[in-house]
Amino acid sequence: MTDTLRPNDAVTNLYLVGNMAPVEREVTAFDLPVTGTIPSELDGRWLRNGPNPRGDVDPRTHHWFLGDGMVHGVRLRGGRAEWYRNRYVSNADGFGPNTNVGGFAGRTWAMVEGGTPPVELDDELNSLGANRFHGTLTGPFSAHPKYDPTTGELHAMGYHWPDLVDHIQYIVVGSDGRVTKTLDIPVADMPMVHDMSLTPTYAVVYDLPVTVSLDVLSKGYSFPFAWNPGRAARVGLLPRNGTAEEIIWCDVDPCYVFHPLNAYDAPDGTVVVDLCRYDSMMVEHFNGPFSEVSPTFDRWVIDPAARRVTETRIDDRPQEFPRHNPKVGLQQHRYGYTSEVSPGAENLHGAIIKIDVEQRTTQAHEFGRGRGGAEPVVVPKADSVAEDDCWILTVVYDATTDTSELCILDAGDITAPEVARIQLPQRVPYGFHGNWVPTT
Secondary structure (H helix, E strand, O other), X not given: OOOOOOOOOHHHOHHHOHHHOOOOOOOEEEOOOEEEOOXXXXXXXXXXXEEOOOOOOOXXXXXXOOOOEEEEEEEEEOOEEXXXXXXXXXXXXXXXXXXXXXXXXXXXXXXXXXXXXXXXXXXXXXXXXXXXXXXXXXXOOOOOOEEEOOOOEEEEEEOOOOOOOOEEEEXXXXXXXXXXXXXXXXXXXXXXXXXXXXXXXXXXXXXXXXXXXXXXXXXOOXXXXXXXXXXXXXXXXXXXXXXXXXXXXXXXXXXXXXXXXXXXXXXXXXXXXXXXXXXXXXXXXXOOOOOOOOOEEEEXXXXXXXXXXXXEEEEOOOEEEEEOOHHHXXXXXXXXXXXXXXXXXXXXXXXXXXXXXXXXXXXEEOOOOOXXXXXXXXXXXXXOOXXXXXXXXXXXXXXXXXXXXXXXXXXXXXXXXXXXXXXOOOOOOXXXXXXXXXXX
């Protein structure tokens, strides 16, 4: 492991200041002010999760990925923003999942990686307690399950330090919300496996050189993972009905990937994945991901016959949190949407970027000075045909006023003014991930 570990000065922990700082109140507000027009077809809840530490934390050792989850939500119906709520994710078993939140199998789930089970929420974001998929989840889960619209299943890669020392698990949850498959996958050094990809043929495993570090642990840092320069980076293609021994492992250049966009099986037998890629991660700074290297938007073409990965840079602008039209999940896609990231600037986020992966071109929606949009949530329009015939929902923080809005964009005309701006009663910390949960 690296021998250059050094603690961060407390005042430089950017994950506890500005819009990284937690909010102190759980708020309920009705009939939110709107500028513009909310599309009447949007009937459901926009939800978002992120860490919101309770009480005092040590700024020297605190990591952004820790702290009890807080879910923020806005209920849209009939062209109105009926309510805003934010609630802590409470779990009688301990830590409240803080990374993602969404709907599946008729329920709402708050999720986190690394062992803690999902917590079920009611429609008004109150925690109902840990739910191990009705008792069928025996190990860890993930904040980033992938949904197969053909089978109705969730697929996930789970890891858990320190209980799973030498393997991760591939988990499949059926459309009824119960686990149907758990497969152990041997790996070395306890890697951080944040996400996965899925195609009709393969589950894609990211086995990359960010691993548990005893050096980091001995320094007292709360998240004991670091860049491991002596470890190989590889990506695996696991046949969805196969065994761990059937995984096709392919070496890649050293890097780290938190979030792939989408993946699909190409006609020539390769697997195509678009993703946000870091050259390294947590080499000398151990409070979060944005202190050292900025992510770019890349394409990997994985050739199972040659066991080779061809990497192509699509856009070198710093960006993260990629999303796509859910109608093209597991299929060839043309468009992706990301949030520009600007560590050290007055706002972590900037433009929402629309990427045409066929033409290798980009367009951007700029929110104005001091304003930036977080992860774009993509909602297909009613009766849509074109892939970019979608609404994009993003929470926008304004660093000049310390306020937040939920903004709605038209993906087909991404550079146009916002379709609607919904004023929120308090700022929403940057946080991580969320989803649109339509009324059923």
